[in-house]
Amino acid sequence: MAKLSSFLLLGALSSLVAAAPAPAPTAAPNLEERATTCTFSGSGGASSASKSKTSCSTIVLSALAVPSGTTLDLTGLNEGTTVIFEGTTTFGYEEWAGPLVSVSGTDITVTQTTGAVLDGQGAKYWDGEGSNGGKTKPKFFYAHSMISSKIENLYILNPPVQVFSINTATDLTVSGVTIDATAGDTGDLGANTDGFDIGSSTGITITGANVYNQDDCVAINSGTSITFENGVCSGGHGLSIGSVGGRSDNTVETVLFYNSEIKNSQNGVRIKTISGDTGTVSGITYQDISLSGITDYGIVVNQAYDGTSGSPTNGVTISKFILENVTGTVESTATNILVECGSGSCTNWTWTGVSVTGGKTSSSCVNVPTSGGVSCSL
Numbered sequence: 001m002a003k004l005s006s007f008l009l010l011g012a013l014s015s016l017v018a019a020a021p022a023p024a025p026t027a028a029p030n031l032e033e034r035a036t037t038c039t040f041s042g043s044g045g046a047s048s049a050s051k052s053k054t055s056c057s058t059i060v061l062s063a064l065a066v067p068s069g070t071t072l073d074l075t076g077l078n079e080g081t082t083v084i085f086e087g088t089t090t091f092g093y094e095e096w097a098g099p100l101v102s103v104s105g106t107d108i109t110v111t112q113t114t115g116a117v118l119d120g121q122g123a124k125y126w127d128g129e130g131s132n133g134g135k136t137k138p139k140f141f142y143a144h145s146m147i148s149s150k151i152e153n154l155y156i157l158n159p160p161v162q163v164f165s166i167n168t169a170t171d172l173t174v175s176g177v178t179i180d181a182t183a184g185d186t187g188d189l190g191a192n193t194d195g196f197d198i199g200s201s202t203g204i205t206i207t208g209a210n211v212y213n214q215d216d217c218v219a220i221n222s223g224t225s226i227t228f229e230n231g232v233c234s235g236g237h238g239l240s241i242g243s244v245g246g247r248s249d250n251t252v253e254t255v256l257f258y259n260s261e262i263k264n265s266q267n268g269v270r271i272k273t274i275s276g277d278t279g280t281v282s283g284i285t286y287q288d289i290s291l292s293g294i295t296d297y298g299i300v301v302n303q304a305y306d307g308t309s310g311s312p313t314n315g316v317t318i319s320k321f322i323l324e325n326v327t328g329t330v331e332s333t334a335t336n337i338l339v340e341c342g343s344g345s346c347t348n349w350t351w352t353g354v355s356v357t358g359g360k361t362s363s364s365c366v367n368v369p370t371s372g373g374v375s376c377s378l
């Protein structure tokens with residue numbers, strides 16, 4: 001693959017040299033950083049791509065077979081780089097922590113051609129224990145320190161465990177991504193296949209995602225100005241804030257979950273804060289959310305996470321929690337709404353157009369805000 005890529009590189013460079021003079025007096029152009037498309041493929045492609053990545057303005061990854069135990073390392077890309085997956089990308093089986101793919105840089109676009117698939121071969125790992133035991137499973141995709149960047153249209157098949165880790169990212173838009181871990185439902189073998197885990201990030205928009213998995217569709221541990229819209233979440237644990245607490249960053253502010261469907265999932269709307277810890281959760285809105293086939297809780301606020309159920313703590317405050325037009329049904333064995341707040345830690349909530357039916361009305365709600373239309377029976 002090294003030969004192929006240097007051939008393409010040379011080809012592109014010579015065509016550049018033959019082209020008309022570059023527009024005048026911007027900074028001296030580095031030819032290697034000019035419009036160069038590099039294509040990498042097969043079993044040597046990942047390593048070649050990692051070595052040559054800063055010589056290419058467009059990186060085409062064609063039917064890559066990423067060797068076991070290695071990361072497709074696309075960190076530190078040049079500003080403005082485009083990465084295009086085509087065909088099926090596979091990742092060799094090995095028990096390790098991953099990630100299988102890692103991308104960082106500014107003004108980066110990661111996309112794929114129609115029909116491309118990133119196949120994590122999860123079935124080889126799934127043992128029902130997820131990240132809590134059994135085989136060590138590689139995380140899939142680190143989108144860490146991606147700045148003013150886009151991830152578009154990726155199709156992630158059979159992730160071993162957690163999929164997207166979005167961390168220290170700023171102004172990142174993720175659009176049209178599908179996560180398909182449906183096969184992990186068989187025998188309850190897939191677990192902890194979180195769709196999007198977000199931490200310490202600002203200005204994140206996830207739009208039009210289809211997530212079929214076995215854990216949180218989205219879990220926001222920390223961050224500011226985060227939107228998830230026009231999405232479908234199925235088979236997992238719902239749209240979640242948290243767990244919040246116990247990390248270096250325990251602030252979640254200004255989050256909007258909008259126009260999305262949560263079906264056949266443990267929970268719909270969920271905020272969980274860790275018992276005994278401190279932090280701030282503020283300005284969380286769920287608007288135009290539909291629920292169906294929920295097996296645990298339609299709406300749940302749990303301030304006793306990792307602690308004693310029924311004994312919520314108040315070190316993490318939850319203010320301005322807005323529900324607007326959150327409707328649907330849960331299974332008859334499930335609970336419609338559960339709110340377990342610490343003493344005085346839940347303030348300025350506003351719920352309108354909330355209707356969750358089909359399940360039990362909880363008798364365990366504590367410290368429920370007394371205004372703003374909040375109630376455990378809506």
Ligand SMILES: *[C@@H]1O[C@H](CO)[C@@H](O)[C@H](O)[C@H]1NC(C)=O
Nearest residue numbers: 259260287288289290325327
């Ligand atoms: C309520 O949300 C649903 C989506 O769950 C949407 O179809 C409907 O138009 C919304 N209703 C209003 C009044 O906005």
Ligand SMILES: *[C@@H]1O[C@H](CO)[C@@H](O)[C@H](O)[C@H]1NC(C)=O
Nearest residue numbers: 282317318319320347348349
């Ligand atoms: C809660 O609302 C009250 C009255 O509207 C306001 O004075 C207070 O600043 C708000 N608190 C927060 C944390 O937003």
